[in-house]
Amino acid sequence: MKVARWPRFRGRLHDARTATAVGRLLGVGVLVCFATGLVSHGLQTPPGWLEPRLPTRPVWGYRVSQGLHVATGIALVPLLLAKLWAVYPRLWVRPPVRSLPHALDRLSVAVLVSVGLLEVLIGLVNITQWYPWPFSFKPVHFALAWVLVGSVVLHVAVRLPLVARHWRRDPADPELADRRSLLLGVAAGVGAVTVVTAGQTFPPLRPFVLLAPRDPDRGTQGLPINRTARAAGVDRAELTSERWRLRVVGPLEYTLSLAELGALRQHTERLPIACVEGWSASAEWTGVRLRDLLELAGAPARTALRVRSAQTTGGYRVMEMPGQYTADPLTLLALRLNGEVLSLDHGFPARIITPNRPGVWQTKWVETIEVTE
Amino acid sequence: MTDADAAGGGRTIAAVRLASGALGLLLIGVGVRLLWSGTADGTPGQVAGWLVGTLLAHDLLLAPLVSLIGLALPAGRWRGPLRGGLLAAGALVLVALPPLLRAGSPRYPTSLPLDYPRGLLISLAAVALAVMLIRRPRWRGAGQRGEPPR
Numbered sequence: 001m002k003v004a005r006w007p008r009f010r011g012r013l014h015d016a017r018t019a020t021a022v023g024r025l026l027g028v029g030v031l032v033c034f035a036t037g038l039v040s041h042g043l044q045t046p047p048g049w050l051e052p053r054l055p056t057r058p059v060w061g062y063r064v065s066q067g068l069h070v071a072t073g074i075a076l077v078p079l080l081l082a083k084l085w086a087v088y089p090r091l092w093v094r095p096p097v098r099s100l101p102h103a104l105d106r107l108s109v110a111v112l113v114s115v116g117l118l119e120v121l122i123g124l125v126n127i128t129q130w131y132p133w134p135f136s137f138k139p140v141h142f143a144l145a146w147v148l149v150g151s152v153v154l155h156v157a158v159r160l161p162l163v164a165r166h167w168r169r170d171p172a173d174p175e176l177a178d179r180r181s182l183l184l185g186v187a188a189g190v191g192a193v194t195v196v197t198a199g200q201t202f203p204p205l206r207p208f209v210l211l212a213p214r215d216p217d218r219g220t221q222g223l224p225i226n227r228t229a230r231a232a233g234v235d236r237a238e239l240t241s242e243r244w245r246l247r248v249v250g251p252l253e254y255t256l257s258l259a260e261l262g263a264l265r266q267h268t269e270r271l272p273i274a275c276v277e278g279w280s281a282s283a284e285w286t287g288v289r290l291r292d293l294l295e296l297a298g299a300p301a302r303t304a305l306r307v308r309s310a311q312t313t314g315g316y317r318v319m320e321m322p323g324q325y326t327a328d329p330l331t332l333l334a335l336r337l338n339g340e341v342l343s344l345d346h347g348f349p350a351r352i353i354t355p356n357r358p359g360v361w362q363t364k365w366v367e368t369i370e371v372t373e
Numbered sequence: 374m375t376d377a378d379a380a381g382g383g384r385t386i387a388a389v390r391l392a393s394g395a396l397g398l399l400l401i402g403v404g405v406r407l408l409w410s411g412t413a414d415g416t417p418g419q420v421a422g423w424l425v426g427t428l429l430a431h432d433l434l435l436a437p438l439v440s441l442i443g444l445a446l447p448a449g450r451w452r453g454p455l456r457g458g459l460l461a462a463g464a465l466v467l468v469a470l471p472p473l474l475r476a477g478s479p480r481y482p483t484s485l486p487l488d489y490p491r492g493l494l495i496s497l498a499a500v501a502l503a504v505m506l507i508r509r510p511r512w513r514g515a516g517q518r519g520e521p522p523r
Contacts, residue, residue, distance in 0.1 A: 011443060078464035081435070088436050111401075114428040118420075121427060128471040129484050133423060135416045143407035144420070150400025157394035160386065178453070185457030188503075189464035196496050197468065210492030211469045218486040226484075 009089035012175050013182055018086040020166040021183060026079045027152055029072050030116075034149045036069035040276060041142060044358045046322075056328045059355035063274035066358070067201030070278025073123045074197050078189030080116055082182075105158060112151035119144045127277045128213045200279040216281035221346060222338045223283050226275060226359060229344045232311035234365050236344065239310060244349045246333075250297030250371040258349045262335060264288045269330050275359040285353045287334035290326050290369075299371045302327040306372050307352060310365040319352070319363045320372070330355045333366060439463075451508060458504035462497055469493045 042050055043062055055061065090109075097103045119141065126137050133140075156163065169176060199205035200212035209215050214224055229236065238244065241258040248254055256264075266286055274280035291301050302323035309317050325331050334353045335342060342348040347364025354362060408417055442459065446452055472489045 009440075011440070074468055077467050078460060081439075081464075081467075082460070084431065084436065085439060088432075088440070091432060091436075110428065113431070114424040117431055118424050118427045124468065125471045128475045130471060130475045133419070135419045136413060139412045140408070140416065140420055143404050143411060146404030146407060147401050148404075150397045150402070150404060152397070153393055153400060154397025157390045157397060160390050160393075164386075181453030182456065185453070185460040188457045188461040188500075192461040192496065192500060193464045193468045196465065196492065210487065210496050211465070211472065211489060212487070213472055213485055215486050224486075 006094065007089075007092050009092075013179055014086055014089050015175070016162050017166040017169065017173065017175075018179055018182065019083065020163050021169075021179070022079060022083045022086055022186060023163075026076065026083050027156070029076050029079055030149060030152055032072045033069055033076070034145055036065045036072070037142070037145055039065045040069060040358065043356075044276065044360065051322045052324065054322060054324065054356075056324055056330070056355045056357075059271055059330065060274075061356040062358055063201065063272045063280040066274055066276060067198075067278060067280055070123075070127060071194060071198045071201070073120060073278075074193050075190045076120050077124065077193060078186055080120060082186045082189070084113065108151065108154060108158070111147070112155050115144050115148045115151060119148050129277070201274075212279070213277065214275075214279035216279060219281075220343050221283075221340050223273065223281055223346065224279065225345045226277075227311075227314065227364070229365070231313070232309075232365070233313040234310045234344075235312075239344065239349060239365060241349060244367075246350060246366065247368045248293055248297045248370075249368065250294065250299040250303070252296070252298040254296065258335075261288060261333070261350065265292065266335075267329075267332060269332060269353075271330060271353050271355055273353075273359050273362060284338050285332055285334040286336035286339075287332040287350065287353070289329060290331045290333055290352075291329065293333060293369065294326060294371070297371065304372045306368075306370045307363050307366055308368040308370075309363050310367050316360045316363070319361050321352075321354070321361075323373075325354050325357065328355060333369075454504045454507045458500050461500045461503075465493065465496050465500070469496075 040062070043054060046054055097106065122133065122137060122141060125132065126141070131137060169179075173179075193211075195205060195208050196210040197212040199207065199209035200214045200216060203216075206215075206217065216224060219225055229239075244258055245255045246258075246261060248256070265288065267289055268284060268286040270282060270284050272280050272282045290305075294301065294303055294305075303326055304323045305321040305326050307319045307321060309319070311317050331352070331354045333350050334347075335350055337343075337346055342351060347366070350366045351364040352362055352366060408420060443456075446456055446459075469489060469492070472485050472487075473493070475485060
């Protein structure tokens, strides 16, 4: 029986220049993901000091930032693997540990690599609404993001002299042409995965949506559905135009039937739905301005609200809306979508639509609106 | 540039490295604290297991596999385009895997609405075609091998 030999790497391009050229692109990608991830976190679960300062404009803000987050995350797949390929022989250095600083360096690289791989992996799987891990995705993805960006900063600090030496290409390097061809291959990988997925949020690429988890053109009434009435556990019998009532609780309290709500002044606005999972689509919404409903309840325009849905399952049954959203004339309690009465899966009889807010807060099957200030 | 300038530059770089190293450790600390106190009981251990598993899957399965494929690449003018094509194809397969493995059981009717096997075949065919086109002998005028223009 032959004993397995320690691996030897004779391949070229496993060098510092390749690692630098791919690594800086990877670093930019990680930073874009981190920044847009913080934006998403701030918009979806803002800390108290930030809540009143969240902007309602531009209306497409979250659409762009979250679309960029997911598209960049997908582009990290070829970038991260190419970078790891370039430095892979370093895994097998002999002796495996030379000194305490060397051991610490190897440990920090192990953290960087494992967190980078896992963060991209769970993000990629999560956007298909598949959760094959035992933990809750959101807090883990958020915590690992900080570990990853910290590990990248630390890694750059440790490798700075090496990076500086290889920042520019050496014209005398015999591997120049081969490396350029490899980098073109990496770019082809980034381009390929982007072209077949980014159309789920970027309309010009929509014809090429081949592998995206969502197709904005496939849905009912011209819009995908994230959560059906059945999945949300709403009681259909209660949500008929005869039985359903909207209750508004402020200084004055009142209820409206669907017919009465439809008799109030209707506004039509074009606003996007943008999901944390990276798809988005624009639609035309018709309904009553939320601030008009507040006025009827005797509440001032910039009042914070709590909106309750008829859904019985899920973490988004109760929605808090800071005052700047309620004051915005684009914020509607929508009754119609693209000219048709809302379907039950789109939130019939009435749903919230707000500019520049994550899709989970565009509450469907609204039953109660309460002033909280 | 004098030696004093060089020494000053060296000191500046050392200071930058020290400061960014400290910042990196601080950010890692924030993340570890979030993982420890911002998640359910048992989560840190589960995440540690997934981290180790992911690392082993890459270092002992994926990377050796890619290296073996690399050994099989021919030398010469096909090498670069083939390598680029394989890179793009591999990235496409990885991105397609979650919807492919999940496609039978989407949570909601409009999640995963596409025909993913078909999408993967089309995108891989496009990559193969691109490799062929890049390597097609070009007509470059007299004295060059290649096909005459049609």
